[in-house]
Amino acid sequence: MAMEESNSQSGWKWLCRQFAEEVMAPHVRRCDEERAFPVLVHERAAAEGILNAPFPEEMGGGGISCAEFTEGVAELSAVCPAMTWTIVFNRGALHPVLNAGTPEQKDLFVMQLLKLNGYAALGLTEPENGSNLLAAQTRAIKTDSGWLLNGAKCMSGNGTVADVFLILANTVVNSRKIGLSFFAVPRESPGVIVSQDIEKAAFRCLPTPSVAFQDVALEPINLIGRAGDGEALLHELLATIRIGGAACGTGLVTALLRDALTWVGERRVYPDDRMDTLSHVQLTLGRLYVELCGARKLLRDAASLADQGLPFGKESSMAKYAATELAVRASNEILQLYGWRGIAADYGVEKRWRDARALTIFEGSSEIQLLNVFREMRRTAASEEGL
Template identity: 80%
Template sequence: MEETRSRSEWQRTFRTFAEEVMAPHVRRCDEERAFPTAIHERAAAEGILNAAFPEELGGSGLSCTEFGQVIGELSAVCPGMTWTLVFNRGALHPVVAAGTPEQKELFVTRLLKDNGYAALGLTEPENGSNLLAATTRAVRTDSGWLLNGGKCMSGNGTVADVFVVLANTVVDNRKRGLSFFAVPRDSPGVTVGEDIEKAAFRCLPTPSVTFRDVALEPISLIGRAGDGEILLNELLATIRIGGAACGTGIVAAMLKDALAWVGERRVYPDDRLDTLSHVRLTLGRLYVELCAARELLERATALADRGLPFGKESSMAKYYATELAVRASNEILQLYGWRGIAADHGVEKRWRDARALTIFEGSSEIQLLNVFREMRRAATGEGGL
């Protein structure tokens, strides 16, 4: 593997990996709800498993723009497998962004060297999208912290070596706000449940995790106590990029397959589907919308790569791309007729995965609320809307 690659070379590398390594296992992993272990072993061997991490931490230093593109390439084949492959970058973002050199070495560099996994502990069963209302608590003790609580829908949780957990912090009997903690899986008091059965992203394990009197050393606190909300906003903006890229990958794959289908399928003896005006109009419109979704994504990633705020842009990109994926999969499934709901063509799987994307990593409603807040701020400023 070359140490440096161009943007187009990375894109080709991931596209080839998706088509040659991932594609033959998509249906089996979906039906069996199987974590794609063999896929990960190949990704690690080819040096692409954790490519989005900075080079000094053991990655290949992909930019945010490049990372978004390669997620799109992988998601065109299987969003669930993609999530398992790239989840480390999102889960470890608080450590990469705010960790000390010692924490980065312990929780990132060593983990990547061992091809290990990290999982996020954000969502709680009763709080849903309101992550700020976390009931998981970390109380400072003489020797560190004592963590109690529970999280659900923890991506890659069944295979995780470390959990990056959002908790309300208590110091000297006073609440200090939210904080992130790196919690080793083998810590006494950590219990990882079974993977839940889901309609989509079936090969991505998403168990519940409980923390009962888990004693943590001081090094487990990421950043300063109470700074978790700032880190959370940065984290959410980052993982929304992945959701948007995944949406564009689904739409691109469905359009490519649909073009071949309508060119072959005959509805009458002499009429192929692609001769019908409403079919051409539908696919043409969806392609325009795909291009628009990609532009929104590129705008967000370009800002991120320049170190500028990109929260609003990532919310717009995530909302538009994932809602488009749902709409496109609905319309294209209809073109396939009964074959669209059969497993053979893969349309129904992409339909299921697209629907889940409007909930994962922040629901569509949350994205619109984020955009509304920024829109109102802009409307009262000098530049206006």
């Protein structure tokens, strides 16, 4: 069985590597410069079974494991993290439905969406709340016929192309707040207003608009799980998408090191000295590779726990922190090795440098990951097992 799983994972990894190099790579620079959603890439991803691969087979997906998912995300991110996120974002956005939805909701919001190769977007972050997602001002009030939603979200990944939004809102029943809840909000619902994409330094082909909700009338089926269960669902959702963020980081660093080895092997700084003969270059790249191997190990641990159905929140936070902070350090140090060419668009290092910085903010900042780890560390220290 272990050999079969290994072969399956290796095949999936190779498929994603080939897709990234042959299909994604020719569109990366144009989509980044034009801030264009990669439509043609998505059409090929759908045709080759990559777009919906992270979903269960019974729902129309590919049924890949979390370990396979991380391998694929890393391979795709080695070519372009932003384009990768546009492809895999559905899995994270629809996690509340997969985890707590009824069969009818799974059919309506997942299976029907996958059949059409549609898109889902998350509405978690608000303009004034930042990382404090629990302080959501967006509000859903219980009515005789369902719910009335009002509020606004920002940085909604894939928001400009989304067919449905998964919205975190404070819930009010009989004039009493009962906590956070998730709602599936179809884009065509009256009162849903999607802004244009914002201009940003990184992840330019991933649209991240603001979305406003003005007296949006929702039916009972739009509430995912029970009213007030949103906080628990949020923690599970964040743990899941942080595994994807960690995989993006490891893929980006892998590509940086791979290209840097070629660069220092060809580049001469003196008439007879290649860069890869210089001790400080060897030390820099060797250290970064050690750190990459450590980040990969943390990522594998988190994915393994997820596949076993065990808690993995601490592990996913550790993996995302390690991988994304490493991506920033590696891109900064390797850019320096390229000299002026490091900031030239032709070499691709500056794009990875920009994207790496965004990874430490998206899906929970590095500071939030350390706070998560600290809380778990304190619990462990107080237990019989200890640190």
